[in-house]
Amino acid sequence: MAALAQTPEVNDVAAELYCPLCSGLTVDVCELEVCDDMREVIQERLDAGESPEEIKSYFVEQYGQKVLGKPSTEGFHLTAWIMPFIGLLGAAMILVFWLRNRSSSEVVQPLPHLSAEVASQSDYHARLEQELQRLE
Amino acid sequence: MALEQPLTTTQESVTDDFSPSRPWWFVPTFVTVLAVLGLLAYALVIRDRSQLMSGAAPNFTLQTFDGQSIELSRLQGKPVILNFWASWCVECDKEMAFLEQASVTYQGEVVFLGIDYLDTEPKAREYLALYGITYPNGPDLGGRISNDFNIKGVPETFFIGKDGTIRGLKVGPLEEAELENWIAQLQAE
Numbered sequence: 001m002a003a004l005a006q007t008p009e010v011n012d013v014a015a016e017l018y019c020p021l022c023s024g025l026t027v028d029v030c031e032l033e034v035c036d037d038m039r040e041v042i043q044e045r046l047d048a049g050e051s052p053e054e055i056k057s058y059f060v061e062q063y064g065q066k067v068l069g070k071p072s073t074e075g076f077h078l079t080a081w082i083m084p085f086i087g088l089l090g091a092a093m094i095l096v097f098w099l100r101n102r103s104s105s106e107v108v109q110p111l112p113h114l115s116a117e118v119a120s121q122s123d124y125h126a127r128l129e130q131e132l133q134r135l136e
Numbered sequence: 137m138a139l140e141q142p143l144t145t146t147q148e149s150v151t152d153d154f155s156p157s158r159p160w161w162f163v164p165t166f167v168t169v170l171a172v173l174g175l176l177a178y179a180l181v182i183r184d185r186s187q188l189m190s191g192a193a194p195n196f197t198l199q200t201f202d203g204q205s206i207e208l209s210r211l212q213g214k215p216v217i218l219n220f221w222a223s224w225c226v227e228c229d230k231e232m233a234f235l236e237q238a239s240v241t242y243q244g245e246v247v248f249l250g251i252d253y254l255d256t257e258p259k260a261r262e263y264l265a266l267y268g269i270t271y272p273n274g275p276d277l278g279g280r281i282s283n284d285f286n287i288k289g290v291p292e293t294f295f296i297g298k299d300g301t302i303r304g305l306k307v308g309p310l311e312e313a314e315l316e317n318w319i320a321q322l323q324a325e
Contacts, residue, residue, distance in 0.1 A: 020254045020279075033224040037256040044258075063254060064278040079175060086171065093164045101160040 194284035215322030223263035
């Protein structure tokens with residue numbers, strides 16, 4: 001097996017690429033043969049004057065977006081990009097519902113003990129008063 | 137009793153005015169749970185998608201290492217032996233020599249295509265030169281072909297009939313006699 005990343009420059013590029021065969025390991029630390037081969041290709045392309053971005057684009061063309069450690073933007077994988085926003089939206093909705101409910105509760109809670117001043121503004125309280133008067 | 141009746145009505149009125157029929161968290165929680173369950177179900181379906189053993193072979197255009205462009209659907213009329221391999225694949229070594237031999241023997245009658253899976257071009261070219269492979273081979277750019285055929289690894293070989301449908305699949309290295317049998321079967325159809 002070939003040596004790991006030969007130069008810091010190779011390492012820098014390899015650290016931003018993920019092994020296409022195993023999950024979660026970047027090319028600078030993965031010991032699979034394909035990653036050795038990828039480091040060699042990085043070295044050759046750096047020597048040929050290509051920029052790190054050009055080299056990364058080359059590998060994306062070869063292996064797809066997964067080599068960047070990012071989900072694809074096609075098909076089902078698109079959900080990985082969309083779901084965080086839907087999650088945030090859901091969380092915001094829950095927060096809004098909760099806040100509205102809390103403020104409603106704050107209004108509702110004192111109703112059984114309404115003061116005469118507030119109660120006079122309430123149809124409910126007026127009806128309650130009528131009932132109480134009838135009782136008396 | 138006259139006392140209880142109106143008060144009960146009043147209490148119901150309070151309930152109607154201030155308490156929703158469902159708790160406040162019901163709708164967002166229901167939607168979130170439904171979305172998560174839907175995604176999980178879909179992910180399970182995708183993961184357990186069975187390998188292609190029959191049906192129309194997914195079409196693709198292979199850009200070969202020697203610059204040809206080969207579209208699978210244009211090969212109808214001849215059987216196709218579609219072999220997925222990689223230079224780092226130890227098991228692939230076992231079949232490359234007789235795949236090449238068969239491609240020469242059945243030249244013009246059977247089409248042999250090699251798809252290089254998750255490999256680097258320099259190593260792939262070295263590998264092809266090592267085994268003297270002359271039939272068309274090319275990289276699976278972006279992993280699209282292997283994804284369409286849903287392969288699980290290399291080597292894998294698909295046997296495609298003259299009508300473009302998949303007749304069989306071999307997972308793992310082929311045996312020479314097995315390849316001969318498949319070729320005979322595909323030619324006889």
